[in-house]
Amino acid sequence: MTQKVAVLGTGKIGEALLSGMIRGGWAPTDLMVTARRPERADQLRTRYGVTPVTNAEAAKSADTLILTVKPQDMGALLTELAPHIPADRLVISGAAGIPTAFFEERLPAATPVVRVMTNTPALVDEAMSVISAGTHATAAHLTRAEGIFATVGKTLRVPESQQDAATALSGSGPAYFYFLVEAMTDAGILLGLPRDKAHDLIVQAAIGAATMLRDSGEHPVTLRENVTSPAGTTINAIRELENHGVRAALIAALEAARDRSRELAGGNG
Numbered sequence: 408m409t410q411k412v413a414v415l416g417t418g419k420i421g422e423a424l425l426s427g428m429i430r431g432g433w434a435p436t437d438l439m440v441t442a443r444r445p446e447r448a449d450q451l452r453t454r455y456g457v458t459p460v461t462n463a464e465a466a467k468s469a470d471t472l473i474l475t476v477k478p479q480d481m482g483a484l485l486t487e488l489a490p491h492i493p494a495d496r497l498v499i500s501g502a503a504g505i506p507t508a509f510f511e512e513r514l515p516a517a518t519p520v521v522r523v524m525t526n527t528p529a530l531v532d533e534a535m536s537v538i539s540a541g542t543h544a545t546a547a548h549l550t551r552a553e554g555i556f557a558t559v560g561k562t563l564r565v566p567e568s569q570q571d572a573a574t575a576l577s578g579s580g581p582a583y584f585y586f587l588v589e590a591m592t593d594a595g596i597l598l599g600l601p602r603d604k605a606h607d608l609i610v611q612a613a614i615g616a617a618t619m620l621r622d623s624g625e626h627p628v629t630l631r632e633n634v635t636s637p638a639g640t641t642i643n644a645i646r647e648l649e650n651h652g653v654r655a656a657l658i659a660a661l662e663a664a665r666d667r668s669r670e671l672a673g674g675n676g
């Protein structure tokens with residue numbers, strides 16, 4: 408029998424996953440969504456042909472529940488769900504920071520919980536989804552979670568102790584690259600290029616660099632050295648990046664993201 412999946416709290420990440428599952432061949436009739444606002448529920452029904460239901464209905468009738476509300480809203484959602492969840496439901500959390508123990512304490516005994524940190528490139532099937540098992544999740548539950556998230560990109564299993572670090576790297580990661588593109592586009596303006604041309608040049612440089620990082624098999628240092636000619640232009644830029652502490656800033660930035668993920672562990676922000 409076909410598995411039914413419900414996405415509870417279908418916002419940006421929930422919708423990215425939902426749209427990817429449909430692109431990947433899931434029938435909208437096997438998917439349910441929940442939303443807090445009726446107009447959002449209508450929007451999802453119109454866009455994807457999925458059935459909006461209440462959280463309680465989802466808990467009763469879907470085999471897998473994917474919870475994609477904000478960490479601060481998770482406690483309230485679990486209070487709402489707990490009375491309706493049968494023992495065999497797989498609960499997948501997509502929230503930053505909150506450990507599987509938080510769910511296990513609030514849901515019926517032995518509920519299998521899997522924690523997944525994905526990212527917004529799910530919208531273009533290039534997500535990185537990092538997956539960990541809770542106490543009662545079996546290999547079959549992990550495989551089911553992987554099967555769902557593989558429709559939107561790559562998956563990787565890690566011990567739950569590495570989830571906060573993974574959140575800092577790949578969960579938040581796209582934002583750092585957008586920030587860099589924004590800053591380098593500004594640099595293009597300073598150098599006299601029109602904004603649209605500056606944007607196109609730096610985005611294509613980013614796509615080319617990302618593709619080589621993924622496909623060439625070369626270490627990033629080698630790839631950078633190949634661009635950096637003796638007494639050329641690139642080394643002047645690299646010296647400025649080092650003078651301004653960009654490497655240290657990135658290390659500190661990701662450490663701060665990891666620390667915030669740990670703080671969210673309380674589930675109430």
Ligand SMILES: NC(=O)C1=CN([C@@H]2O[C@H](COP(=O)(O)OP(=O)(O)OC[C@H]3O[C@@H](n4cnc5c(N)ncnc54)[C@H](OP(=O)(O)O)[C@@H]3O)[C@@H](O)[C@H]2O)C=CC1
Pocket residue numbers: 415416417418419420421441442443444447462475476477478480483484501502503504524525526527578579
């Ligand atoms: N954005 C990102 O890049 C990533 C986010 N995440 C995680 O995904 C989760 C969601 O983030 P994001 O998609 O950005 O946030 P959004 O605010 O876009 O989505 C959350 C949605 O949940 C809805 N909601 C809240 N409470 C309920 C409820 N009780 N019942 C039904 N719906 C509810 C909200 O409704 P309303 O619209 O009314 O507020 C909102 O639409 C977070 O836990 C975050 O940590 C993980 C990886 C990456």
Ligand SMILES: O=C(O)[C@@H]1CCC=N1
Pocket residue numbers: 503574578579
């Ligand atoms: O900023 C956040 O908290 C979420 C989690 C990872 C990416 N966005």
